[in-house]
Amino acid sequence: QKEVEQDPGPLSVPEGAIVSLNCTYSNSAFQYFMWYRQYSRKGPELLMYTYSSGNKEDGRFTAQVDKSSKYISLFIRDSQPSDSATYLCAMSGAVTSGSRLTFGEGTQLTVNP
Amino acid sequence: KAGVTQTPRYLIKTRGQQVTLSCSPISGHRSVSWYQQTPGQGLQFLFEYFSETQRNKGNFPGRFSGRQFSNSRSEMNVSTLELGDSALYLCASSLRPSGGSTPYEQYFGPGTRLTVT
Numbered sequence: 001q002k003e004v005e006q007d008p009g010p011l012s013v014p015e016g017a018i019v020s021l022n023c024t025y026s027n028s029a030f031q032y033f034m035w036y037r038q039y040s041r042k043g044p045e046l047l048m049y050t051y052s053s054g055n056k057e058d059g060r061f062t063a064q065v066d067k068s069s070k071y072i073s074l075f076i077r078d079s080q081p082s083d084s085a086t087y088l089c090a091m092s093g094a095v096t097s098g099s100r101l102t103f104g105e106g107t108q109l110t111v112n113p
Numbered sequence: 114k115a116g117v118t119q120t121p122r123y124l125i126k127t128r129g130q131q132v133t134l135s136c137s138p139i140s141g142h143r144s145v146s147w148y149q150q151t152p153g154q155g156l157q158f159l160f161e162y163f164s165e166t167q168r169n170k171g172n173f174p175g176r177f178s179g180r181q182f183s184n185s186r187s188e189m190n191v192s193t194l195e196l197g198d199s200a201l202y203l204c205a206s207s208l209r210p211s212g213g214s215t216p217y218e219q220y221f222g223p224g225t226r227l228t229v230t
Contacts, residue, residue, distance in 0.1 A: 031216075032216035034216070036221075041223075042223060043117070043203055043205075043221030043222050043223050043224050044156070044203070044221045045221070046218060046219065046220065049216055049218070051213075051214040051215070051216070052214075088155075088156065090156075092216055092217065095209075095210045095213075095215075095216060095217060097169070098144075098161050098163070098168045098169045098217075099144050099146055099161055099163075099169075099205075099207050099216075099217030099219060100146065100158050100161055100169045100171075101146070101148075101156075101158065101205075101219065102158070103148075103155055103156040103157075104155070105155040106155060106156075
């Protein structure tokens with residue numbers, strides 16, 4: 001079983017919809033939870049990160065972490081066609097153990113005009 | 114500020130050959146990590162270097178190796194290539210975090226797409 005599970009989709013929504021992306025994980029040592037966006041033929045781009053449990057908002061994006069359930073989410077409000085990409089969740093342990101990230105498989109999102 | 118650069122961008126090799134990929138991190142970043150991305154396995158961690166020392170290694174065979182130079186530039190080498198090594202190889206660089214709630218914020222390069230025939 002993978003340490004991080006993410007539904008690969010694909011997910012197709014109309015422009016303006018609220019998008020919900022989720023990951024579950026099994027490793028209790030994870031402390032940092034990130035969301036990356038990857039456009040076709042590009043490297044992943046860090047969208048936002050959350051430390052431990054809680055919510056974080058950045059513009060149209062909101063990240064949520066529930067460590068008790070080992071469940072993280074990314075919400076995209078007022079989705080735009082430019083949001084069409086693959087979204088990857090990633091997690092890491094304490095910084096003393098280095099920068100190693102464990103990724104989910106990625107969810108392919110298409111926002112239709 | 115220039116981003117992470119990787120060379121070459123595309124590479125075609127034959128089974129049994131070896132290959133060296135290069136990564137130049139963002140100026141000032143001393144941590145460099147390498148990942149392999151394939152459709153079936155997603156992004157998998159290969160290894161991490163910090164100040165010329167390998168700090169972490171993923172679950173890959175010894176054919177995969179790397180090094181980091183004093184200017185933080187890094188190379189990875191794959192010897193005796195196999196068809197299954199065809200993948201996008203991504204390099205990421207980051208600064209050492211300043212505080213407890215800040216992770217290593219990793220910035221990825223565009224990757225080197227390796228095809229093994």
